[in-house]
Amino acid sequence: MMNKADIAVIGTGPAGVSAAITAVQRGKSVLLFGSAQLSAKISRAEKISNYPGLPDVPGTELAAAFKKHLRSAEINITEDKITNIYDMGGKFALQGASSEMYEAAALIIAVGVVPSKPYPGEKELLGMGVSYCATCDAMLHKGRAVAVIADSPDEENEVKFLAEVCERVWYFPLYKDKPSFAAENIKVLDDIPTQIRQKSLSERTLVTNKGEYDVSCVFILRRAIAADTLLPQLKTDNGHITVNRFMKTNVKGCFACGDITGRPYQYIKAAGEGNIAALSAVEFLDAK
Amino acid sequence: MINKIENSDLTAAKAANLAIIDFSAQWCGPCKMLAPIFDELSEELEGKAEFFGADVDQNPDAAREFGVMSIPNIVLLKNGELVNRQVGFVPKEILKTMIEEFTD
Numbered sequence: 061m062m063n064k065a066d067i068a069v070i071g072t073g074p075a076g077v078s079a080a081i082t083a084v085q086r087g088k089s090v091l092l093f094g095s096a097q098l099s100a101k102i103s104r105a106e107k108i109s110n111y112p113g114l115p116d117v118p119g120t121e122l123a124a125a126f127k128k129h130l131r132s133a134e135i136n137i138t139e140d141k142i143t144n145i146y147d148m149g150g151k152f153a154l155q156g157a158s159s160e161m162y163e164a165a166a167l168i169i170a171v172g173v174v175p176s177k178p179y180p181g182e183k184e185l186l187g188m189g190v191s192y193c194a195t196c197d198a199m200l201h202k203g204r205a206v207a208v209i210a211d212s213p214d215e216e217n218e219v220k221f222l223a224e225v226c227e228r229v230w231y232f233p234l235y236k237d238k239p240s241f242a243a244e245n246i247k248v249l250d251d252i253p254t255q256i257r258q259k260s261l262s263e264r265t266l267v268t269n270k271g272e273y274d275v276s277c278v279f280i281l282r283r284a285i286a287a288d289t290l291l292p293q294l295k296t297d298n299g300h301i302t303v304n305r306f307m308k309t310n311v312k313g314c315f316a317c318g319d320i321t322g323r324p325y326q327y328i329k330a331a332g333e334g335n336i337a338a339l340s341a342v343e344f345l346d347a348k
Numbered sequence: 349m350i351n352k353i354e355n356s357d358l359t360a361a362k363a364a365n366l367a368i369i370d371f372s373a374q375w376c377g378p379c380k381m382l383a384p385i386f387d388e389l390s391e392e393l394e395g396k397a398e399f400f401g402a403d404v405d406q407n408p409d410a411a412r413e414f415g416v417m418s419i420p421n422i423v424l425l426k427n428g429e430l431v432n433r434q435v436g437f438v439p440k441e442i443l444k445t446m447i448e449e450f451t452d
C-alpha cells in the first residue's frame with residue numbers, strides 16, 4: 061500500500077513536469093502527483109508566444125508535447141490530490157485524497173496558485189468538523205447531515221460517495237452548470253457560503269447568503285490546498301512559498317517551484333524553476 | 349501496552365490520572381503510520397500515562413462523546429477531563445512532548 065520514491069513532485073503544470081523530467085534524467089525515482097490531463101492552465105491558453113523554440117504554440121499543443129515528453133522519459137502520473145504532508149525527519153509522508161499514503165526522501169511542491177480565500181472559521185475548525193477529504197472522513201459522519209462545497213465538477217463522485225454514507229448531503233457547487241443527482245438525499249443549492257461556525261461538539265453551522273445549515277461536517281473540496289495547510293511548517297508570504305535561488309524552502313529536503321513561489325506567472329519561469337528544484341533535490345539526496 | 353476500548357466503555361480511561369486515547373480505523377492510512385509510534389510511546393512512558401486504542405467503527409459513541417470528526421485523533425485526558433487533542437498524524441517526538449507536558 062505504501063508507495064515510495066526518492067522524490068515526490070506535487071503538481072502537473074510546467075513546473076512539476078519539468079522537475080520530474082530532470083529528476084528522472086539524474087537517476088532518481090519520482091512520484092508525480094496531479095491530473096494526467098496536466099494543469100488546466102496549460103491547455104486553456106489560446107496561444108503562447110514566449111516559449112523558446114515553440115513560437116505561438118497553442119496551449120493544447122504544449123500540453124500534448126509535455127505528455128509525450130513524460131511518456132518518453134517513462135514517467136507515470138499518479139492521479140491523486142495530496143491533502144497533507146508530514147515531515148518525518150529524513151523523509152516525507154504524503155496523504156492523498158484517495159486516503160492512500162506515499163513516502164519520499166525529498167519533496168518538490170509545484171502546485172500553482174488558485175486565488176481562493178478560506179471561509180471565516182474554516183482554518184480553526186479543520187479536523188474538527190471541517191474536512192478537505194471525503195474519502196478520509198465520511199465514515200465519521202455516518203447517518204448524519206453534511207455540507208459539501210466544491211469548485212469543480214471533478215468532485216461530484218465524492219458527493220455521491222458521501223450520500224451513500226450520510227443521511228443528507230447539502231451540495232454547494234461553486235461552478236456553472238449545476239449538476240443533478242439520482243440520489244434523493246442530495247440537495248443541490250445555489251447559495252453562496254460565507255462562514256462556518258461551531259455549534260456544538262458534534263455540529264457546525266454553515267452560513268450562506270440565504271440561510272443557515274446545521275451539519276456534522278462541512279467538506280470543502282477545492283482544486284488547490286493552501287501551501288501552509290499542506291505542510292504547516294512551510295514559510296509563506298501572501299500565499300507564496302518563500303524560496304531562495306536554489307528553490308529551497310525553510311523545510312529541509314523540501315523545494316518549491318513555479319507560480320507558487322511568486323510572480324511573474326509564466327510558463328517558462330515555472331519550467332526553469334522546476335529544473336532548479338530538481339537539481340537541488342538531487343544534490344540534497346546525494347549529500348545524505 | 350495499549351488497552352483496547354470496547355463497547356465505547358471509557359470507564360478505565362476516565363479513571364486514569366493521565367489517559368491517552370488513539371481513535372483510529374482499519375481503513376485509515378495515516379492511522380496505520382501512527383500505530384507503531386503509539387506502541388513505542390506506550391512502552392517509553394509506562395507508568396507515567398495509560399494508553400488506549402479505540403476503533404471508531406466499533407466505538408461510535410465514544411468517538412461522538414469526544415467529537416472525533418477526523419482520524420487519527422489523539423485525545424489526552426487528565427483525571428477524566430479533556431486537556432489536549434491532536435488531529436492527524438504527528439511525528440513521535442512531538443507527540444511525546446505533548447504528553448510529557450501533562451505527566452507528573
Ligand SMILES: Cc1cc2nc3c(=O)[nH]c(=O)nc-3n(C[C@H](O)[C@H](O)[C@H](O)COP(=O)(O)OP(=O)(O)OC[C@H]3O[C@@H](n4cnc5c(N)ncnc54)[C@H](O)[C@@H]3O)c2cc1C
Pocket residue numbers: 070071072073074075076093094095098099100101102104105106107108109110140141142143170171172173283284285317318319320324325326327328330
Ligand atoms: C488563460 C491563461 C493564459 C496564460 N497565458 C500565458 C502565456 O501566454 N505565457 C506565459 O508564460 N504564462 C501564461 N499564463 C500563466 C501560466 O499558466 C502559469 O504561469 C503556469 O501554468 C504556472 O505553472 P505551474 O506549474 O507553476 O502551476 P500550474 O500550471 O498552475 O499547475 C499546478 C498543478 O498542480 C495541481 N495541484 C495543485 N495542488 C495539488 C495537490 N495538492 N495535489 C496534486 N496536484 C495539485 C493543479 O491542479 C495544477 O494542475 C497563463 C495563465 C492563464 C490562466
